Amino acid sequence: MEALRDLDRGPRFDRADPLEELGMLRVAPGDMKGLALPPMTPEAASDAPPEFDFEAAVQENVDALYRGALRMTGKPQEAEDLVQETFLRAYRFRHQFQPGTNFKAWLFKIQTNLYRSRYRKQWNAPQSLDDTEEFYLYQHLGPDNANPSGEDPAAEALDRLGVEEVRKAIEDLPPAYRAAVLLTDVEGFSYKETAEILEVPVGTVMSRLHRGRQRLQQKLYEYAKESGVIT
Protein backbone atom coordinates (compact mmCIF):
# COMPACT_ATOMS: atom_id res chain seq x y z
CA MET A 1 0.00 0.00 0.00
CA GLU A 2 3.06 2.24 0.22
CA ALA A 3 2.68 3.33 -3.39
CA LEU A 4 -0.96 4.23 -2.95
CA ARG A 5 -0.20 6.56 -0.12
CA ASP A 6 2.43 8.10 -2.35
CA LEU A 7 -0.43 9.29 -4.54
CA ASP A 8 -0.86 11.97 -1.99
CA ARG A 9 2.60 13.30 -2.60
CA GLY A 10 2.28 13.65 -6.31
CA PRO A 11 2.99 11.82 -9.53
CA ARG A 12 4.61 8.47 -9.38
CA PHE A 13 7.69 9.30 -11.33
CA ASP A 14 10.19 9.35 -8.55
CA ARG A 15 11.04 5.71 -9.03
CA ALA A 16 13.70 4.73 -11.50
CA ASP A 17 11.72 1.92 -13.06
CA PRO A 18 7.98 2.26 -13.66
CA LEU A 19 7.62 -1.49 -13.87
CA GLU A 20 8.40 -1.83 -10.22
CA GLU A 21 5.03 -0.37 -9.51
CA LEU A 22 3.01 -2.59 -11.78
CA GLY A 23 1.77 -4.75 -8.98
CA MET A 24 0.38 -1.72 -7.20
CA LEU A 25 -1.33 -0.28 -10.24
CA ARG A 26 -3.83 -3.09 -10.35
CA VAL A 27 -4.99 -2.40 -6.82
CA ALA A 28 -8.20 -0.42 -6.45
CA PRO A 29 -7.55 3.21 -5.53
CA GLY A 30 -8.06 4.16 -1.96
CA ASP A 31 -7.07 2.66 1.31
CA MET A 32 -5.69 5.85 2.66
CA LYS A 33 -4.47 4.64 5.98
CA GLY A 34 -5.61 6.80 8.83
CA LEU A 35 -8.23 8.57 6.76
CA ALA A 36 -10.84 5.86 6.45
CA LEU A 37 -13.97 6.35 8.46
CA PRO A 38 -15.16 3.35 10.44
CA PRO A 39 -18.48 1.89 9.29
CA MET A 40 -21.30 3.72 10.92
CA THR A 41 -25.06 3.88 10.95
CA PRO A 42 -26.86 7.00 9.66
CA GLU A 43 -28.09 7.72 13.20
CA ALA A 44 -24.55 7.92 14.45
CA ALA A 45 -23.51 10.26 11.68
CA SER A 46 -23.86 13.43 13.71
CA ASP A 47 -21.15 12.34 16.10
CA ALA A 48 -17.64 12.45 14.77
CA PRO A 49 -16.28 8.97 15.16
CA PRO A 50 -13.38 9.09 17.60
CA GLU A 51 -11.08 7.16 15.23
CA PHE A 52 -11.43 9.76 12.50
CA ASP A 53 -9.46 12.89 13.09
CA PHE A 54 -11.05 15.45 10.81
CA GLU A 55 -8.65 18.15 11.93
CA ALA A 56 -5.72 16.02 10.88
CA ALA A 57 -7.44 15.44 7.54
CA VAL A 58 -7.76 19.21 7.09
CA GLN A 59 -4.07 19.74 7.84
CA GLU A 60 -3.10 16.95 5.50
CA ASN A 61 -5.16 18.08 2.48
CA VAL A 62 -5.55 21.83 2.76
CA ASP A 63 -2.47 22.69 0.71
CA ALA A 64 -3.52 20.44 -2.17
CA LEU A 65 -7.06 21.79 -2.24
CA TYR A 66 -5.81 25.36 -2.02
CA ARG A 67 -3.28 25.12 -4.85
CA GLY A 68 -5.93 23.43 -7.00
CA ALA A 69 -8.48 26.12 -6.17
CA LEU A 70 -5.93 28.82 -6.87
CA ARG A 71 -5.10 27.49 -10.33
CA MET A 72 -8.79 27.03 -11.11
CA THR A 73 -10.01 30.45 -9.91
CA GLY A 74 -6.81 32.44 -10.44
CA LYS A 75 -7.62 34.55 -7.36
CA PRO A 76 -6.43 33.93 -3.78
CA GLN A 77 -9.63 35.20 -2.16
CA GLU A 78 -11.87 33.07 -4.34
CA ALA A 79 -9.61 30.08 -3.79
CA GLU A 80 -9.87 30.53 -0.02
CA ASP A 81 -13.67 30.72 -0.19
CA LEU A 82 -13.80 27.58 -2.30
CA VAL A 83 -11.55 25.59 0.03
CA GLN A 84 -13.40 26.78 3.11
CA GLU A 85 -16.75 25.74 1.66
CA THR A 86 -15.27 22.41 0.54
CA PHE A 87 -14.23 21.52 4.08
CA LEU A 88 -17.55 22.71 5.51
CA ARG A 89 -19.40 20.39 3.14
CA ALA A 90 -17.00 17.54 3.70
CA TYR A 91 -17.53 17.86 7.43
CA ARG A 92 -21.30 18.10 7.10
CA PHE A 93 -21.46 15.05 4.82
CA ARG A 94 -18.60 13.09 6.34
CA HIS A 95 -20.87 10.11 7.00
CA GLN A 96 -21.24 9.74 3.21
CA PHE A 97 -17.54 9.10 2.75
CA GLN A 98 -16.96 5.46 1.85
CA PRO A 99 -14.44 3.96 4.23
CA GLY A 100 -11.51 2.43 2.43
CA THR A 101 -11.67 4.87 -0.48
CA ASN A 102 -9.38 7.79 -1.12
CA PHE A 103 -10.26 10.71 1.15
CA LYS A 104 -8.22 13.22 -0.82
CA ALA A 105 -10.08 12.22 -4.00
CA TRP A 106 -13.37 12.63 -2.17
CA LEU A 107 -12.42 16.16 -1.10
CA PHE A 108 -11.40 17.04 -4.65
CA LYS A 109 -14.71 15.76 -5.92
CA ILE A 110 -16.57 18.05 -3.52
CA GLN A 111 -14.38 21.00 -4.49
CA THR A 112 -14.76 20.32 -8.21
CA ASN A 113 -18.55 20.16 -7.90
CA LEU A 114 -18.52 23.43 -6.02
CA TYR A 115 -16.29 25.03 -8.62
CA ARG A 116 -18.55 23.85 -11.41
CA SER A 117 -21.65 25.29 -9.80
CA ARG A 118 -20.01 28.61 -8.91
CA TYR A 119 -18.20 29.04 -12.21
CA ARG A 120 -20.79 27.45 -14.45
CA LYS A 121 -20.25 29.98 -17.22
CA GLN A 122 -16.51 29.41 -17.47
CA TRP A 123 -16.84 25.64 -17.17
CA ASN A 124 -19.54 25.40 -19.82
CA ALA A 125 -18.10 27.94 -22.24
CA PRO A 126 -17.17 26.47 -25.61
CA GLN A 127 -13.70 25.28 -24.90
CA SER A 128 -12.74 22.40 -27.08
CA LEU A 129 -9.08 22.33 -27.94
CA ASP A 130 -7.96 21.25 -31.35
CA ASP A 131 -5.34 18.64 -31.83
CA THR A 132 -2.09 20.48 -32.27
CA GLU A 133 1.42 19.33 -32.87
CA GLU A 134 2.37 16.20 -30.94
CA PHE A 135 5.27 16.53 -28.47
CA TYR A 136 5.48 20.24 -29.11
CA LEU A 137 8.28 21.05 -26.65
CA TYR A 138 10.50 18.16 -27.58
CA GLN A 139 10.11 18.94 -31.28
CA HIS A 140 11.02 22.59 -30.71
CA LEU A 141 13.75 22.30 -28.07
CA GLY A 142 15.61 19.30 -29.34
CA PRO A 143 16.50 16.59 -29.85
CA ASP A 144 20.13 16.99 -30.70
CA ASN A 145 20.56 13.95 -32.90
CA ALA A 146 23.94 15.16 -34.07
CA ASN A 147 25.26 14.74 -30.57
CA PRO A 148 23.43 11.74 -29.15
CA SER A 149 25.89 11.09 -26.36
CA GLY A 150 26.08 14.68 -25.08
CA GLU A 151 23.82 16.48 -22.64
CA ASP A 152 20.28 16.84 -23.90
CA PRO A 153 19.74 20.52 -24.80
CA ALA A 154 15.98 20.04 -24.55
CA ALA A 155 16.29 18.86 -20.97
CA GLU A 156 18.56 21.77 -20.09
CA ALA A 157 16.14 24.28 -21.60
CA LEU A 158 13.33 22.76 -19.58
CA ASP A 159 15.27 23.22 -16.36
CA ARG A 160 15.39 26.94 -17.01
CA LEU A 161 11.61 27.28 -17.04
CA GLY A 162 10.36 29.01 -13.92
CA VAL A 163 7.28 29.00 -11.74
CA GLU A 164 5.84 31.99 -13.58
CA GLU A 165 5.88 30.39 -17.05
CA VAL A 166 4.43 27.12 -15.80
CA ARG A 167 1.70 28.84 -13.81
CA LYS A 168 0.63 31.01 -16.75
CA ALA A 169 0.63 28.06 -19.15
CA ILE A 170 -1.63 26.06 -16.82
CA GLU A 171 -4.02 28.96 -16.27
CA ASP A 172 -4.38 29.42 -20.03
CA LEU A 173 -6.04 26.03 -20.37
CA PRO A 174 -9.84 25.91 -20.53
CA PRO A 175 -11.14 24.86 -17.08
CA ALA A 176 -12.16 21.29 -17.97
CA TYR A 177 -8.73 20.57 -19.47
CA ARG A 178 -6.94 22.42 -16.69
CA ALA A 179 -8.71 20.33 -14.06
CA ALA A 180 -7.67 17.08 -15.75
CA VAL A 181 -4.03 18.17 -15.96
CA LEU A 182 -3.94 19.43 -12.37
CA LEU A 183 -5.52 16.27 -10.96
CA THR A 184 -3.20 13.86 -12.76
CA ASP A 185 0.05 15.79 -13.05
CA VAL A 186 0.05 17.89 -9.90
CA GLU A 187 -1.94 15.70 -7.52
CA GLY A 188 -0.92 12.35 -9.00
CA PHE A 189 -4.40 10.87 -9.31
CA SER A 190 -4.82 7.95 -11.70
CA TYR A 191 -6.98 8.35 -14.83
CA LYS A 192 -9.71 6.39 -13.07
CA GLU A 193 -9.63 8.58 -9.96
CA THR A 194 -9.60 11.73 -12.09
CA ALA A 195 -12.59 10.40 -14.04
CA GLU A 196 -14.48 9.82 -10.80
CA ILE A 197 -13.65 13.29 -9.50
CA LEU A 198 -14.73 14.97 -12.74
CA GLU A 199 -17.68 12.59 -13.23
CA VAL A 200 -16.73 11.75 -16.80
CA PRO A 201 -15.65 8.50 -18.50
CA VAL A 202 -11.96 7.56 -18.39
CA GLY A 203 -11.77 8.08 -22.17
CA THR A 204 -12.81 11.70 -21.70
CA VAL A 205 -10.05 12.19 -19.15
CA MET A 206 -7.54 10.73 -21.58
CA SER A 207 -8.57 12.98 -24.44
CA ARG A 208 -8.63 16.08 -22.21
CA LEU A 209 -5.18 15.20 -20.94
CA HIS A 210 -3.90 14.61 -24.44
CA ARG A 211 -5.12 17.92 -25.84
CA GLY A 212 -4.53 19.79 -22.60
CA ARG A 213 -0.91 18.74 -22.50
CA GLN A 214 -0.38 19.58 -26.15
CA ARG A 215 -1.66 23.09 -25.51
CA LEU A 216 0.30 23.35 -22.27
CA GLN A 217 3.54 22.46 -24.04
CA GLN A 218 2.86 24.99 -26.74
CA LYS A 219 2.19 27.70 -24.14
CA LEU A 220 5.26 26.76 -22.11
CA TYR A 221 7.34 27.21 -25.21
CA GLU A 222 5.79 30.60 -25.99
CA TYR A 223 6.23 31.93 -22.45
CA ALA A 224 9.77 30.62 -22.24
CA LYS A 225 10.60 32.46 -25.46
CA GLU A 226 8.90 35.60 -24.24
CA SER A 227 10.78 35.69 -20.96
CA GLY A 228 14.03 34.79 -22.67
CA VAL A 229 14.81 31.58 -20.77
CA ILE A 230 15.08 29.89 -24.14
CA THR A 231 16.28 31.46 -27.35
Added chain:
Amino acid sequence: MKPTEGFGCNETLFRLHAYVDRELTEVEMIEVKRHLDDCPPCEKHFLFEEQVKRLVHNKGCPERAPEHLVIKILKNLHQ
Protein backbone atom coordinates in the same frame (compact mmCIF):
# COMPACT_ATOMS: atom_id res chain seq x y z
CA MET B 1 -2.88 -10.17 -25.63
CA LYS B 2 -1.27 -12.41 -28.21
CA PRO B 3 2.50 -12.56 -28.42
CA THR B 4 3.86 -9.55 -30.26
CA GLU B 5 6.87 -8.82 -32.35
CA GLY B 6 7.70 -6.02 -29.92
CA PHE B 7 6.93 -2.34 -30.24
CA GLY B 8 8.70 -0.12 -32.73
CA CYS B 9 9.28 3.62 -32.34
CA ASN B 10 5.80 4.60 -33.53
CA GLU B 11 3.99 2.19 -31.25
CA THR B 12 6.12 3.37 -28.36
CA LEU B 13 5.67 7.10 -28.99
CA PHE B 14 1.92 6.59 -29.35
CA ARG B 15 1.89 5.27 -25.77
CA LEU B 16 4.57 7.53 -24.33
CA HIS B 17 2.39 9.74 -22.14
CA ALA B 18 0.37 6.81 -20.85
CA TYR B 19 3.67 5.12 -20.06
CA VAL B 20 4.88 8.19 -18.15
CA ASP B 21 1.56 8.12 -16.29
CA ARG B 22 1.93 4.36 -15.53
CA GLU B 23 -1.44 3.80 -17.11
CA LEU B 24 -0.73 1.11 -19.71
CA THR B 25 -1.62 -2.54 -19.30
CA GLU B 26 1.07 -4.69 -17.79
CA VAL B 27 1.94 -6.22 -21.17
CA GLU B 28 2.18 -2.80 -22.81
CA MET B 29 4.33 -1.44 -19.99
CA ILE B 30 6.77 -4.29 -20.55
CA GLU B 31 6.77 -3.84 -24.33
CA VAL B 32 7.41 -0.10 -24.09
CA LYS B 33 10.13 -0.63 -21.50
CA ARG B 34 11.77 -3.19 -23.73
CA HIS B 35 11.77 -0.81 -26.67
CA LEU B 36 13.15 2.07 -24.59
CA ASP B 37 15.98 -0.11 -23.36
CA ASP B 38 16.96 -0.81 -26.96
CA CYS B 39 16.37 2.59 -28.52
CA PRO B 40 18.40 5.55 -27.14
CA PRO B 41 16.48 8.26 -29.10
CA CYS B 42 13.13 7.03 -27.77
CA GLU B 43 14.56 6.71 -24.29
CA LYS B 44 15.80 10.28 -24.44
CA HIS B 45 12.37 11.40 -25.52
CA PHE B 46 10.74 9.43 -22.71
CA LEU B 47 13.01 11.06 -20.13
CA PHE B 48 12.09 14.44 -21.55
CA GLU B 49 8.32 13.87 -21.33
CA GLU B 50 8.79 12.61 -17.79
CA GLN B 51 10.71 15.78 -17.01
CA VAL B 52 7.85 17.89 -18.38
CA LYS B 53 5.43 16.12 -16.07
CA ARG B 54 7.76 16.72 -13.14
CA LEU B 55 8.05 20.39 -14.14
CA VAL B 56 4.27 20.82 -14.04
CA HIS B 57 4.17 18.98 -10.73
CA ASN B 58 6.97 20.95 -9.08
CA LYS B 59 6.51 24.42 -10.50
CA GLY B 60 2.84 24.50 -11.47
CA CYS B 61 1.41 24.99 -7.99
CA PRO B 62 4.07 25.95 -5.46
CA GLU B 63 1.66 27.83 -3.18
CA ARG B 64 0.66 26.59 0.25
CA ALA B 65 -2.58 27.39 2.03
CA PRO B 66 -2.22 30.56 4.13
CA GLU B 67 -2.22 30.02 7.87
CA HIS B 68 -5.29 32.20 8.44
CA LEU B 69 -7.29 29.95 6.09
CA VAL B 70 -6.38 26.83 8.05
CA ILE B 71 -7.32 28.55 11.30
CA LYS B 72 -10.66 29.69 9.83
CA ILE B 73 -11.49 26.19 8.58
CA LEU B 74 -10.69 24.57 11.91
CA LYS B 75 -12.72 27.23 13.75
CA ASN B 76 -15.70 26.55 11.48
CA LEU B 77 -15.62 22.87 12.38
CA HIS B 78 -16.09 23.66 16.02
CA GLN B 79 -19.16 25.83 15.56
